[in-house]
Amino acid sequence: xxxxxxxxxERIRNxxxxxxxxxxxRHQAQVFGILHRYERDFQxxxxxxxxxxxxxxxxxxxxxxxxPFHHWLSRIALRVALDHLRRxxxxxxxxxxxxxxxxxxxxxxxxxxxxxxxxxxxxxxxHAAMAGLxxxxxxxLTLLELEGRSVKEICELTGFSNAAVRVRAHRARxxxxxxxxxxxxxxxx
Amino acid sequence: xxxxxLKKLFELARxxxxxxxxxxxxxxxxxxxxREGRVAPVSWWDQLGALLPRLAFAAVLVMAACLVADYYxxxxxxxxxxxxxxxxxTETLFVANGDGS
Numbered sequence: 001x002x003x004x005x006x007x008x009x010e011r012i013r014n015x016x017x018x019x020x021x022x023x024x025x026r027h028q029a030q031v032f033g034i035l036h037r038y039e040r041d042f043q044x045x046x047x048x049x050x051x052x053x054x055x056x057x058x059x060x061x062x063x064x065x066x067x068p069f070h071h072w073l074s075r076i077a078l079r080v081a082l083d084h085l086r087r088x089x090x091x092x093x094x095x096x097x098x099x100x101x102x103x104x105x106x107x108x109x110x111x112x113x114x115x116x117x118x119x120x121x122x123x124x125x126x127h128a129a130m131a132g133l134x135x136x137x138x139x140x141l142t143l144l145e146l147e148g149r150s151v152k153e154i155c156e157l158t159g160f161s162n163a164a165v166r167v168r169a170h171r172a173r174x175x176x177x178x179x180x181x182x183x184x185x186x187x188x189x
Numbered sequence: 190x191x192x193x194x195l196k197k198l199f200e201l202a203r204x205x206x207x208x209x210x211x212x213x214x215x216x217x218x219x220x221x222x223x224r225e226g227r228v229a230p231v232s233w234w235d236q237l238g239a240l241l242p243r244l245a246f247a248a249v250l251v252m253a254a255c256l257v258a259d260y261y262x263x264x265x266x267x268x269x270x271x272x273x274x275x276x277x278x279t280e281t282l283f284v285a286n287g288d289g290s
Contacts, residue, residue, distance in 0.1 A: 020222060024215040033207040042208045046217075049210065053218045054225065113197065122201035145199040177195060 005069040013060060023069075024053055030070055031077050037142045038081040040127050048084055052077045075157055078139065085135035108184050129179040130172075136160075137172035144169050 005023070012019050028049065035048045055076050056063075063072050104121040107114075117125065126146075130138050136158075143149040143157065144165075154165045211217075 017222065018219065021215040021219050024218045028210045028214055029207070032210055036205075036207040045208060046211065046214065049214070050218055050221055054221055057218075057222050058225075108194070113194070116197070117201065119201050119203075119205040122198050123205035126198055126202045146203050148203070173195075180195070180198075 006065055009060065009063065009065075009069065020053075020057060027070055027073055028053075031073065034074060034077040034147075035081055037146050038085055038139075040124060044084075048080050049077075052080045055080065071156075078143075078157055082135055082139055085138060088131075089135060105183065108180065125180075125183075126176075129176055129183060132179055133172050133175050137168045137175070140165055140168040141172035141176065 005026070008019060008023055012023070031049045031052050032045060035045050035052070039045050039048060052073070056073055059076075063069065103115060104117040104125040107117050108125065130141070133141070139158065140154060140160070143154045144151070149157070151162055151165050154160065155162055158165070160168065
C-alpha cells in the first residue's frame with residue numbers, strides 16, 4: 001500500500017485506476033463528514049460523496065500538488081454540497097416540522113436548557129431551520145459554527161473575501177434566529 | 190431565540206457524528222469511474238483541434254492587418270492610370286496571343 005497521496009496520485013495518473021479505491025478509502029470519512037452537514041439522508045449523502053470523488057477523478061490532472069490532496073478534495077465536496085443546496089432550495093424552501101423530533105422542539109420552546117436534545121436531533125433541527133437560508137450563507141455559517149473553521153480557512157475554501165464571509169455569517173445568523181423563532185411559535189399553534 | 194440557546198444548538202449539532210460509508214463505497218465509486226470510461230490522454234490532434242478557433246481568429250486578424258496595410262500604402266503611393274493600363278494590356282495581350290515569354 002502506498003502511504004503518500006502524491007505517490008498514489010502519480011500511479012493513478014499513470015493508469016493504475018484501481019488504486020483510486022485506496023484514495024477513496026483514505027478520504028471517504030472526511031468527505032462524508034463535510035457532506036452530512038448539508039444533507040441528512042444517508043443515501044443522498046452517499047450519492048453526493050460519489051459525485052465528489054467522480055469530480056476529483058475527472059479533474060485529477062488539474063491537481064497540481066501545491067496544497068495537500070485533502071484540501072483540494074474538501075473544496076470539491078463543498079462545491080458539490082453548494083450545488084446540492086441550490087437544487088434543494090428550488091424544491092423545498094419551507095421547514096418541514098414533521099422531520100423534527102418532538103424533544104428538540106420542546107427544548108426549543110422551553111425557557112431554560114432542560115431536556116437538552118440529542119446531537120442528532122439538534123443537527124436535524126438546525127438543518128431544518130437552515131433550509132430557508134441562501135445556500136452560500138448557509139455554507140459559510142456551517143463552516144464557521146459546525147466545522148469550527150476560521151474565517152481565513154473559509155476564504156480559502158469558498159473563494160469569498162474576508163469581508164464577504166463575515167457579512168454572510170452575520171446575515172445567516174440573523175435569518176437562522178428568525179427561522180428558529182418561527183419554529184418556536186409554530187409549536188404553539 | 191436567545192443567543193445562549195443558539196450557541197448550545199451549534200455545540201450539540203457539532204458532536205453529531207457523520208454516517209459511516211457503506212462497506213463497498215470505494216468499489217461503487219470505482220464502478221462509476223469505469224462506467225464513465227478512463228479519460229484518454231489528450232492527443233496531439235485533439236490539442237490542435239482545441240487551438241483551431243484561436244488559430245482561425247489569429248489568421249483573420251493577420252488578413253485584416255494586411256488589407257489595412259495594403260489600403261494605407263496604396264492610398265499614399267497612387268499609381269498613375271497610364272501605368273496601370275499599360276500593365277493590364279501587356280498581361281492581357283501576352284495571355285491572349287499565347288505568348289508566354
